[in-house]
Amino acid sequence: MTVKEHQLSNFGGKPLNDELLHQIRNLSAQEINWLSGYCAGLLDYQSENISVPDVANLPEANPVAGSDSKSGSKSAQPVLVLYASQTGNAQSIAEQLFDHLHAKSIAVELKSSLEITVKELANYSAILLVASTHGEGEPPDDAIDLYEALTSKKILSKGSLLKDVSFAVLGLGDSSYEFFCQTAKDFAQSFTKLGAQELTEAMFCDVDYQQSAAQWIDQVSVAVTALVAQISATQSSASLVTSNAVIGSSSTPIAEVNTSYNKDNPFKATVATIQKITGRGSPKETYHVEIDIEDSNISYQPGDALGIVAHNQQPLVEDIISLLALDGEVSVDYHNQTLTLKHYLTEYAELTLVSKATIKALLELEASVQLQEIYDSGYSEFITNHQFIDLLHIARPTITAQQLVDILKPIKPRLYSIASSQQEYEDEVHLTLNHISVNNPYGERYGLASHHLTQTLSEGEAVSIFVEHNPKFKLPAVEAPVIMVGPGTGVAPFRAFLQERAASNSTEKNWLIFGNPHFDTDFLYQLEIQKYVSSGLLNKLDLAFSRDSEQKVYVQHKLLENAVEVWQWLEQGAYFYVCGDMHNMAKDVEQALLTIIQEQGQRDEEAAKQYLKALKINQRYQRDVY
Amino acid sequence: MSKVKPTIYDPQKHTAVEGIKVNSNYLRGTLQQSLQSEITGAIADDDQMIIKFHGSYQQDDRDLRAERRKQKLEPLYSFMIRARLPGGVASAEQYKVLAKVAQDYGHSSLRLTTRQTYQWHGIVKRDLKKTIAGINRALVDSIAACGDVNRNVMANPLFEQSKLHTEVYQWSKKISEHLLPNTNAYHEIWLDGEKVESTEEPIYGKTYLPRKFKIAIAVPPNNDVDIYANDIGLIAIPDGEKLKGFNILIGGGMGSSHNDSETYPRAASEIGFCKPEQALEVVESILKVQRDYGNREVRKLARLKYTIDGLTVEGFKEVLADYLGWSLQPAQPFSFEHNGDRYGWIKSDDGRWHLTLYIHSGRIKDTEQSQVFTGLLKIADLLAGQSDDGHNGEFRCSPNQNLIISNVTEGNKTSIEQILEQHNISIGQTETPTRLNALACVAFPTCALAMAEAERYLPTLLDKIEEQLEQYGIADVPINIRMTGCPNGCARPYLGEIGFVGKAPGKYNLYLGASHTGDRVNKLYRENFNEEQILKELDPIFASFAEQRLSEESFGDFVIRQGYVSAVHNGRDFHA
């Protein structure tokens, strides 16, 4: 997020929220007396700004409270660290917070939003939620049920359900999406509506969240400590003096700096192979890319993604500069460094994905009826084939170089599901990607990373990469059958899965369901898949070539055709994986799956949902959709 | 003691192909399963042999092979389907259906073959059944159009004596029907015919023939069917307007392998004469001798021509007499003039009109230059529309990859001419006689056996050869030029006065000295030549032909008289 947003979401704003002020006013003399001491301690802590306040000076919550959930008194209510996470970022922050609070022997529990109902939320003194957003502003898979419940009229009518609960929310998101951190925002809103009090102001992080997340952890842990202290104070001042536990507990460093490669410190690898793998006449431009990672000691697991750090095309950069009649050599300020405009646009600016915020900012600088309409109604349709430069064609603004810098978002890496296993290709990473190119009245537009990887780079040249681990998309830890639904480029991680299963000569069953427009041109990795079938590694293969027959057939239809077997496999403990398009495919597949569970498992809709939820909880339903 | 000895399959000695046939449950194989498998566009290996008997070959687009391997895609498999069309005759109505099938599944392209029928190329497996069913809707089938059985029976269109021709055409049909395999597999697999448990093959038996088998009927003086290239040739001997009987020729064939003197093209040998009503018995008996005496241990030596040279012609005649129980009468005199097509309009004695079109390499397909496919379909629509007594206009395939629109009424002539105009379809009035006589086989990209280009390349080579002929003022002398992409000889290159046989991409063996009437094969003159070498080599020969040609002397006879090559009188001389 931009510097401005960042500051706002920090300790700025008003010192104490009304809720807390109100509470303070109602404190007893004894309590106020204690509080003054506490505040003094807190003050030192903050001025020194060390990560952990010396808990010895602070009362600790009743150690047994957390475990003894039956106890009715508020002090018995533990703190809940809750996460809603798709690819594990939110989870890892939640875990850091948990470790941190635990280290201070605060009664705290860590839960995935899968593992809790709205009612159970009321059993906690505080809910500390870390939530990411996926899809088009949708909750991550593990949070769908809780989210629906919390936003349902039925629940919200119970106005005071959480009246005794405090909460803090950290949103992880990406401001280039229309609905930035929507899930976190909605959760926060529901908590408030249900009468919960905001412990600290919600913070919404953009793609580079590490630093601000660390601050949030500090901020929250202090507030929680205070809260717990305050609560226990209200019930017994005795515990204050007798407290002597965990002195100087060494807690894990919060802003845990990732030493391995990341988007700010990518590895310069070499592209070994760039091969189009859709045949002549195909409607798709799908490529197989092999990247050499020798001597990087990068290690990845099937299911992980590879981040590509790409620079904007020179022609695009130059067009933008000349459209705005600016000088590429003028220097501009960006994140308190000084760069030439050209340098900034090439390496730091997101030019191919248009965020709604950027349109808004541009409109503020230059009124444009046409652009206003797009902003008001046509955005989601517009972005499917337009980029930032098109905004300039439409609005024809006169702005300064610095204004340009201020309205643009920071460029972000693109992720690609890794299509290889290191058991088979120790020193390589393989990708399967579509070259994105779209036309609009103003010209032909290319995708940043896909164009870079497939068109501008040539074999032997360098590419900046890092591994984005995804603990939530992994082969079963135990031996179990797997059903893999991966149409189009969604087949990528399953190629890795199959290589892994082959290498570790697993004896478990594998079922691949693949789809694409045409058999003749779009059967990705056909030769490899044929080998896996004849070798027996692939026990079942279903193909949906949508445009080869009168009525379109998609993967979900293949699932329904095979309903009986899908159910058998599930009952045998099969893991169900989905990868690829999130806009339609992933939704349709989930619907098909629910239908199968209902019909084959003779369950009503509700029971089927429960069954699916259980699958999620046991990591037997995993998705990698984009 | 009788020389009749039925075939017994011997797994030890006989080739794998023999085993496949025996175990195919009368040509069913595992085709059904092969068609169902979605993971590949191909069919099981054994089925690839079996499906030939159903008139289809598995192929792949050889232009794309290397590219697709890189793309991790299997070769772009597709199927060629060949119709069984005795005498090459189809009504306008039927042609319409056949062309529509090509529109739906075959890239709007039909291929006229050197054996008077149509081929569809590039049919993908998932459309194969629909396509074959579609063809059958025209009451045309593809049974035994390929495979180790008797193939499409040729009969030449000779319109000056249309009564005689009609009779001959009827015989081509009778022979074709008579020698059809009996199995119901075709109907079960392609036409959802219900299963018939026990099938008998009274003529063929479980092992069918050792190799492909070909029969043609010619009506002198026209040898356009290249009677000498067939396993059995019947030469119609007229008695006034009626058919007196047939001279019988045996052991013709073109196929050979480079630098393998065991294999050779062979012009058929005359062995006698029979009456029309004896014809079926005679061809069946010859076929049975080949069935029982043919080589089943070495496929490349399995054709009738090798069986005959093994037994000697006289020896073969004795065996045949035993199979027949009687002997053929001595052959009757006849004479051929040439083996090409005559272009343009011809009026037959019944007042109908016949138009032979020039279609390069028999490829019926729209191009920038001419919209042959669309034009012909329009003509078919026109004729099929007005159906007086059923045969108001026919589409006949010539034996040289051309199309004849025949039995046209006076009234339709001009409308047909207009359509030809509009679609720029040639009736052979502007091309040089040499180009009109030229033949090229399919070769790349569909033919699995091609070593060099043929159909796609011959036109450009002809341009250059025509320049030379022009230069020496002999452009009006017809010279038979034939090119094939490999030594199998599908365009009968060894019967070309000049034959080009592919050896490698861009490289051809150059053959000279076949007769202009098609009764003498040519001989290897230069090996492994590229275009430049070919033209350099031919130039002086054309020059001296222009100067020293005797009157009416054909180029083939000339090169022998001048000693460029020696004449080949029987198969064994070919390599001598």
Ligand code: SRM
């Ligand atoms: C279409 C056609 C050539 C053309 O341009 O018209 C043709 C095309 C093929 N011929 Fe032929 N042959 C064709 C007439 C011939 C002729 C000419 C004739 O019969 O008058 C010959 C020489 C006469 C003979 O049989 O000796 C001929 C001798 C062969 C041979 C060699 C046979 C031999 O005895 O060695 C093969 C290869 C084989 O059978 O193993 C062959 C094989 C083939 C195949 C099927 C290649 C294969 O086996 O995979 C070719 C398919 C190419 C394609 O993509 O269509 N074709 N083939 C002709 C179809 C005739 C028909 O309608 O049935």
Ligand SMILES: Cc1cc2nc3c(=O)[nH]c(=O)nc-3n(C[C@H](O)[C@H](O)[C@H](O)COP(=O)(O)OP(=O)(O)OC[C@H]3O[C@@H](n4cnc5c(N)ncnc54)[C@H](O)[C@@H]3O)c2cc1C
């Ligand atoms: C975890 C993960 C795994 C992924 N795995 C793969 C993979 O294996 N293979 C693969 O090909 N991709 C994968 N993706 C998608 C990939 O990350 C990129 O989003 C995609 O390649 C486009 O990036 P780009 O830089 O080429 O195009 P960008 O520069 O991002 O531009 C995209 C362009 O597409 C156009 N567009 C069309 N529809 C839309 C839309 N709905 N929203 C926005 N823009 C749109 C716009 O004009 C835009 O300019 C994955 C994504 C994630 C998050």
Ligand SMILES: Cc1cc2nc3c(=O)[nH]c(=O)nc-3n(C[C@H](O)[C@H](O)[C@H](O)COP(=O)(O)O)c2cc1C
């Ligand atoms: C396919 C996809 C869709 C996303 N959609 C949104 C979105 O609509 N709004 C948003 O703010 N962030 C969006 N994001 C960004 C994620 O929220 C962000 O990457 C976050 O760090 C993921 O955290 P997690 O690993 O806990 O799920 C999206 C990310 C992906 C991969």
Ligand code: SF4
């Ligand atoms: S001659 Fe050879 S290349 Fe030509 S079609 Fe026949 S088999 Fe193919």
